[in-house]
Amino acid sequence: MSLGLEKLATESTSHYDNLENMSVRQLLENINNEDKTVPYAVEKCIPQIEALVSQIVPRMKAGGRIFYIGAGTSGRLGIVDASECPPTFGVPHGMVVGIMAGGDKAIRKAVENAEDDTEQAWKDLAEYEINELDTLIGIAASGRTPYVVGGLKEARKNGILTGCIVCNAGSAVAAEAEYPIEAVVGPEFVTGSTRMKAGTAQKLVLNMVSTSVMIQLGRVRGNKMVDMQLSNLKLIERGTRMIMNELQIPHEEAHTLLLQYGSVRNAIDNYQVTK
Numbered sequence: 001m002s003l004g005l006e007k008l009a010t011e012s013t014s015h016y017d018n019l020e021n022m023s024v025r026q027l028l029e030n031i032n033n034e035d036k037t038v039p040y041a042v043e044k045c046i047p048q049i050e051a052l053v054s055q056i057v058p059r060m061k062a063g064g065r066i067f068y069i070g071a072g073t074s075g076r077l078g079i080v081d082a083s084e085c086p087p088t089f090g091v092p093h094g095m096v097v098g099i100m101a102g103g104d105k106a107i108r109k110a111v112e113n114a115e116d117d118t119e120q121a122w123k124d125l126a127e128y129e130i131n132e133l134d135t136l137i138g139i140a141a142s143g144r145t146p147y148v149v150g151g152l153k154e155a156r157k158n159g160i161l162t163g164c165i166v167c168n169a170g171s172a173v174a175a176e177a178e179y180p181i182e183a184v185v186g187p188e189f190v191t192g193s194t195r196m197k198a199g200t201a202q203k204l205v206l207n208m209v210s211t212s213v214m215i216q217l218g219r220v221r222g223n224k225m226v227d228m229q230l231s232n233l234k235l236i237e238r239g240t241r242m243i244m245n246e247l248q249i250p251h252e253e254a255h256t257l258l259l260q261y262g263s264v265r266n267a268i269d270n271y272q273v274t275k
Contacts, residue, residue, distance in 0.1 A: 008168050010141050010194050012187040019190065031196075034189045038200045041185045042208075049208055052163040052179035056135045056209075057216045059161060060095075064133030066213070067125060068098045069151045071115030073195045074139040074165075074202060075100025076107060081206040087235075089219040090227025090263065096210060099124050101147040114147065121151025130160060137209070138164040139202055141194035143171020143182075152176035165205050167198040181205055226265040230258070239264045247271055 016022075016030055056066065068078025079098030086093050101120065102111025114120070125136070136155040138148035143166035152162050153176050164177035167185055174180035183201040188194060214220065219227050230236050236255075242264045243254035249271075257267040 008142055008144075009184055009186050010167050010188065010198055011192050014187050014189055014191045016189060031189050034197055035200060038183075038185055038197050039204065041183050042201055042204045045181050045183050045205065048179065048181045049205060049212075052137075052181065053209055053212050053216070055161055055163075055179060056213050059133050059135060060213065060217060062133055064135060065094065065128075065130075066096045066210070067128070067130060067134060067136045068096075068139055068206075069100070069121050069125070069136065069148055070139035071101035071106075071145050071147050072110065073199045074141055074145070074148075075102075077199060077202050077206060078137070078139050079107060081203075081210050085210055085214065087229045087231055088225055089214045090225075090229060091214070091217075091219065094128075097128060101145075116146050118146045118150030118153075121147050122154035125151060125155065130155070130158075132159045135161040135163065138162070138173050138177060139166075139206075140164070140171075140173045141167045141198035141202065143168040143173045145173065148173050149176055165202050167194065167201060221265065224264065226268070227263055230262070239267075243267050243271075 019027065022030070068082060069075070070078050079100060082096040082098035085091050085096040100106050102114030105111065106114060130136070136152060138152045140148045149172050152164065152173065156162050156176060156178065162177045163179040163181065164173045165181045165183065166173050167183055169182050169184055174182060183205060185197040185201050188196045188198065190196065224242050226242070228235060228239065230239060236258065239258045240251060240255045243258055244251055246268055247254065257271055258264065261267040261270050
């Protein structure tokens with residue numbers, strides 16, 4: 001029985017053929033030419049992204065969370081975005097959560113048939129006691145992943161805000177999401193390899209969603225990550241320079257303030273209070 005993959009833009013035949021006969025330079029240039037089209041596909045989605053972010057922000061201000069669900073590359077991208085929010089913006093772990101079909105073991109190694117279970121996503125989400133203040137974003141290049149479709153359907157039944165990031169128009173995933181984002185990037189350089197352009201588009205959209213939400217929540221001041229975690233020497237030095245530039249004080253004094261107060265924001269605010 002046909003799955004109808006031939007109808008999907010992400011499964012359509014590459015613009016290039018005989019890849020094995022290309023030189024390394026030709027391969028790289030042609031992959032790059034395809035990649036150049038991705039930001040333009042994402043640009044067309046900005047109104048859709050804006051609509052979703054505008055719904056997320058008030059919920060998070062009231063204590064809500066963002067959940068990402070996906071399978072394969074899509075699931076891994078959600079986990080990457082979620083895991084980078086605490087160190088970048090100083091938010092608690094659990095404020096942005098990435099869940100993928102097959103569980104954490106699927107991050108490194110594919111779990112057979114995990115994405116085909118329409119009921120498992122909601123079971124996974126229930127472990128976090130997901131509620132009406134939260135937002136669920138399904139990520140699926142094809143727009144048809146059963147794990148994601150089922151999760152969105154149940155979330156919507158339970159009054160939870162739903163969005164999605166897909167790379168085909170008119171998909172089953174988008175039909176289950178109140179605020180779909182459809183970044184249609186067209187054929188992949190290697191036919192059907194959605195870890196390429198589709199994955200890049202999803203990563204760009206995830207960057208836009210989480211970063212704009214965090215800025216709206218006050219987690220950036222000016223253009224600086226004032227709440228970033230000081231987890232290594234590079235970040236301590238970055239924070240020190242932020243304080244130096246903001247307060248116009250010497251490096252040693254800025255470094256001492258940063259270590260004393262534990263964040264750029266706290267160092268600057270406490271310094272200004274004492275002056």
